[in-house]
Amino acid sequence: MTSLRPIILLVVSNLKTFLREPEAIFWTYVFPLLMVIGLGIAFSSSTGQSIWFDAIEGEAADRIVSALQDNPSFQVIVNSEKVAFARLRKNRTPVVVGPSDEGGYAYYFDTSNPEARAAQAVIDDALQRAAGRKDAFPAKEVIIETPGSRYVDFLVPGLIGMNLMGGGMWGIGYVLVDMRIKKLLKRLLATPLRRSHFLLSVVGTRLVFFIPEVFFLLIFAHLIFDVPIRGSVLAITAMSFLGSLAFAGLGLLSASRAQRIETISGIMNVIMLPMWLFSGIFFTSERFPGFLQPMIQALPLTQLNNGLRAIILEGDSLFSQVLPISILLAWSAVTFVLALRWFRWG
């Protein structure tokens, strides 16, 4: 068992160094949490929000205010004509309502703005009804807000994926280049420690770290925002493990030759930027045009996010995630082989 002792001690040393670095803890644990809280609050209150619009002061505005004052869906802001149109131009209000020559109301809005269009239709509807229009048939509104389909539910697995990517890339890429600059890699090379054991310990450290990273965020989101955890813990762990492995490989590859911190930061940003954009962290990657889709689907983070969403939100089993698993494994294999071939110690 003596042959495993160096690996264990190296992993323990890495863990200690990490835990003694308050900044690292902030960026790994606190920052993603703040992002969930911020984005969760910003987007969770969007349903049931009342519509704000401007009315041009005068007799028509008085009629509008009295017609809608008992309707909680509307907030009427009465302004002079000049102020109201200025607000419309600056997009501070979606619609301005004023009197029309035919005795009714005139709606001023930008037809290319879908939010304004919808607001205009709802406002007109409410005003017509207030003026006595009868509906042709009774319409019933059913508001749906089930956990799992809200924005925050979409967001949390994406943030977990992003966190695994950042952790893998920085946790390995940065640490290795830092050790190379400090000549620690060279110093270790001069001991009987096997190179493979050293690299194993670096990757092993990441594989110890990903578990708290994933579940800390997930449990928090579950408790605060009621984000569902429908899949099994084992499936979530396994999918996160595969993601961590792929990003560990990418981190190792990025760090294989870099001699300076500036170089490794640049390399990693170039690798991570397309994934931040395309891999569906904040919005679904299906929004991008079809010709980009093959590239997008080949990115490891896209597949990790897809896999995590399917397991966490839909309760899918691990084995149904064939595409994410195979693409993540392919990334791991290719990056590890190349990294080991190119790795520079001195």
Place this chain on the structure above:
Amino acid sequence: MEVLPNLACVGSSLLNLFWSQRCRTYHAPPVVAWPDSGQNELFTFSMDHAIVCRNLYKRHQDGNKVVDALNGLNLVVRSGECFGLLGPNGAGKTTTVEILEGLLPPTSGEVEILGCRWGTGQDQQLRERIGITLQETRFQEKLKVWEILELFRSFYTQAMTTEQAIATVALEEKEDSWVRDLSGGQRQRLAVATALIGEPELLFLDEPTTGLDPQARRRLWDVIRDLRERGRTVLITTHYMDEAEKLCDRVAVVDQGKVMAEGSPNQLISQLGGEHIIEFSLETNGANGLQPHDFLALPAVIRAVKEAEGFLLTVTQPHLAIPAVLELVDRRNGKLNSLTTRHANLEDVFVSLTGRFLRDD
């Protein structure tokens, strides 16, 4: 699942045993006579030699320039001695030790360390038997002294305890401190501790005292002397001649990738022909026109070099040389500003070999 690592472990220890036996009992042919490169020692493989290297060349590309860091360097370090590589910065000392340590491949040349050669499948076993400090290693700032030593200890199959290593370099007080809180000298001693924790037969210390204050240097000297007394072979590089004189049994003066001279400090100094140095300066307004060769004609003067404000003479017998010097200066209407005499040192050896001063670099 438990069986696999066990098997791997047993397998690798058997292999270890095999290689280490093979390595330790390596019998060199009685005399492989390398051509003597004008130095005293025959370049032979022998159990008495911890390090033998012959005709080392190292060429590397630096931008568009081709740099020849080593130009046919030869070296023999005997078992149990403290050997110093002395030379100015850029002389090729670090390149040499890194080649000897197996961290850098030479462009050409042969290296034999403890009877083994790098890259012949024995590297792992050889690494068990040597300890090194690099010119600069920065350990993780937020690990404690004992944690770093415990880690390095785990790399060796035979090692002293962490406590012993800490005691050897007298770091007991700082055992529980983070590396961040160590002084330069303490960091250097920690580096030495990581080098000797595996009970190495051969230690490489690359400029261990550079940048340390005099007190920290002397403490490290004590550590190195102690190692030598315990029978370890030590190869140390330095550009401090006093360090080489005080610590080393033998030194090699290195300049421009070559060994200029090799021997004990006393031997090298006595090879100057004279063991005394007279340094003096003259008042500049006296138009005396004195040149070094004027002094060479005087009794007991072996060598004369012009310094910034005066002359440096190597002499065999000061009591003959000094009166003659005074008489000559007087005759030329020169006026002495100062005159000092001292014993010759390795600095003077370096000056006589290269025409340059060590301390200028």
